[in-house]
Amino acid sequence: xxxxxxxxxxxxxxxxxxxxxxxxxxxxxxxxxxxxxxxxxxxxxxxxxxxxxxxxxxxxxxxxxxxxxxxxxxxxxxxxxxxxxxxxxxxxxxxxxxxxxxxxxxxxxxxxxxxxxxxxxxxxx
Numbered sequence: 001x002x003x004x005x006x007x008x009x010x011x012x013x014x015x016x017x018x019x020x021x022x023x024x025x026x027x028x029x030x031x032x033x034x035x036x037x038x039x040x041x042x043x044x045x046x047x048x049x050x051x052x053x054x055x056x057x058x059x060x061x062x063x064x065x066x067x068x069x070x071x072x073x074x075x076x077x078x079x080x081x082x083x084x085x086x087x088x089x090x091x092x093x094x095x096x097x098x099x100x101x102x103x104x105x106x107x108x109x110x111x112x113x114x115x116x117x118x119x120x121x122x123x124x125x
Contacts, residue, residue, distance in 0.1 A: 002026045002114045004096050009119030016086050016123070022079040022096030022116055030054070032113075033102035034072060034079045038092035038121075048094070049081060050104040059104040086123045093118040 003025040012018050020036070035050030049070035050059040058070055069082040079096055097112035 002098065004098065004114055004116035006094065006096055006116045006119040009094060009121045011122045011124065012086055013125050014086065014088055014123055017082070017084045018086065018121060020081040020083065020094055020096075020119060020121075022081075024077045024079070024098065024114075026098075027077055029072065029077050029079070029098070030074045032098040032100055033104060033107050034096065034098045035059075035104070035107045036070065036079075036081045036094055036096055038090070038094045039118075040092040043092070045110070046092075047108050047110075050107045051079070052104050053101065057104060059108065083121070086121075088123045091122050091124065093120050 005023045008020040030053050032053050036048045037045050038048050039045045048061050049068055051070045051072055067085045071080045095118040096116045098114050099106055099112045
């Protein structure tokens with residue numbers, strides 16, 4: 001069993017930045033495909049950004065390309081999401097998820113082994 005704990009959410013003005021962190025209880029994070037989803041009230045879950053375990057290839061939703069950056073620190077067993085130029089419509093709960101020996105594509109299909117409780121991001125003036 002792997003525990004995922006997100007942090008770094010909060011209230012930010014439009015155009016501002018936040019850095020989310022997801023600390024994993026596993027020391028084998030490099031074997032997992034890892035990524036971030038978000039879900040706003042009344043909306044469907046959306047895959048935001050993923051990073052492969054082995055080659056560290058990345059995927060970004062079109063809506064966040066050029067503004068969000070996903071990264072992973074295997075030594076700290078932590079996944080990050082740097083979010084810049086945030087927009088009000090990006091207000092949501094952001095969750096991290098991981099899949100053992102998965103791919104970016106498998107996460108995009110919603111296939112994951114572990115899911116974090118989420119951190120609230122509110123973009124508002």
